[in-house]
Amino acid sequence: MKKWMAATFIFAAFAYEVPAETLGQGASLDKRIRTALYSPDNVYRLNTMKNRTSTIQFPSGETVNLGSGLIATGHPGAWVIGANQEGNMVVVKPEMNAIEPDTNVIINTNKRTYLIELRLINDPSAMTYLLRFKYPEPPKPAKTRFKGSQLNKNPCDGRINRHYQKRGDMPLSPDEMWDNGTFTCLRFPTNAPRPVIYQVLPDGTETLANVRSVNDIMVVHGVSQRFRLRLNRLVLELRTEQNNTGGYNYHGTTTGQIREVKDVGQ
Template identity: 30%
Template sequence: MTIRFPKALTAASIAAALFGMALPAVAEVVPGACGSDRHIACAVYDPNETYRIAYRPGEATVLVFEKGEKIDGGGMGDGKAWTAGPAGNGFFFKPKAPQAATNLILLTNRRRYVLKLVPVRRHEEAVWSLTFDYPDTRAKALAAATARSAEARALLAQTVSASGVGNFNYDMHGDTTLAPTALWDDGRFTYFEFRTSRDLPQIYRVYGNGKEALVNPDDMRGPVLVVHDTAERFNLRVGDAVLGIRNNAYRPDGQLNPAGTTIPGTVRLVKQKEAGGE
């Protein structure tokens, strides 16, 4: 049988069609170096992408997920050619043979990962570590930080409005990594705002004789620690790190509180005893 092509199907169009058939069906993300070391790679996570990981025999690779993310399951096209397993929020794998190209699919408690494992090309470095960046996590963190900031601003406005005064005249010296994001008092309470993921410091009041007393409060309002007192000096401590804080506008007698209560918008009433009563 003789197959006749339509006259419109020229040699050029046939070549173009064949070229199109030769194109890869799936686009791959090739992770780039995080810094100067090309073995250490980073990639933005996208559930609709396949990530190309170059390996070299005798060298291991680790995938690093976000904190709290753990492997629930997974599979490899050629699992016998690899040694692989999870560890914490990571996943390690190492080829057993030079020609071990395959795919790897991982399911975590949060996401799905699709990877293509291929031998290194000429002038290419093997990936020893791949860390993912998560736009959804960054967006949530930004939204949470914005909400905490708004809560802190509302608290500041509330305390200043209730007391009629806000003192921001503070100096700090020492380890500034412990410094609060904002610090103020209303003459009665001292407010330490911490917009950070680091451990919160212990807060000590420093007396005139140099002795310290721990004053860490249970009163946490959003990102703000509220110390139910004012002082001329505080020390903030985490391990051996210390930050000294001085209140330059400290008044030992405090701020007059005509309402007689620490609850904004309320007034304390004292019932008087009747004459001749108990």
């Protein structure tokens, strides 16, 4: 019985969470100048004193003076709170006659929401003269091997034929299809499964098409009046009546880039 009661007590002790506010890191020259890492899930503490003014500072461009701006405290009669003209500095001061004024203040700017706990203290060395914030770096864009103009380069550029008809299982249908007389391009939704592409020969037989991927485009090395797309039991036929002769591809490339090989003796 004693063991069970002890285990229950330990569980209850760990299950109870004590609220804790973030004071921020004191500056090396003066600990009353504090900097805190911003998080929308943190509550920050501002230690104040009577006959002293504390300031909350936001970065340039962040303001409480726009339509979404808000400064609301739970004990308005006990505090003097106001913002500067730019709206990026909020001044906080307890009233001289305030009794037990500890409360919270919610500040909403044009960019973020701040949750502040206001505390009245009697130790000048522990007071917060200035509270400012550091902000996490925004996530960097995912790396890609495509750079600059390659990001949106059309691998089937040139004299374009878009006159294609389709029949069969429409879930296999590309968003776009076109050819330039040398290559055929099919653009699919980025998250859609890719079907296998077959070229239909004049005698009705199929041959596996030579295909490469460029971003969300499947590039077929060749043109045909008919293609068949297959994925498991799904089949979609694509055909065109246009005879796009295009132009001869002297470089034999879908990107327009060529690599020159030189003799080391040159």
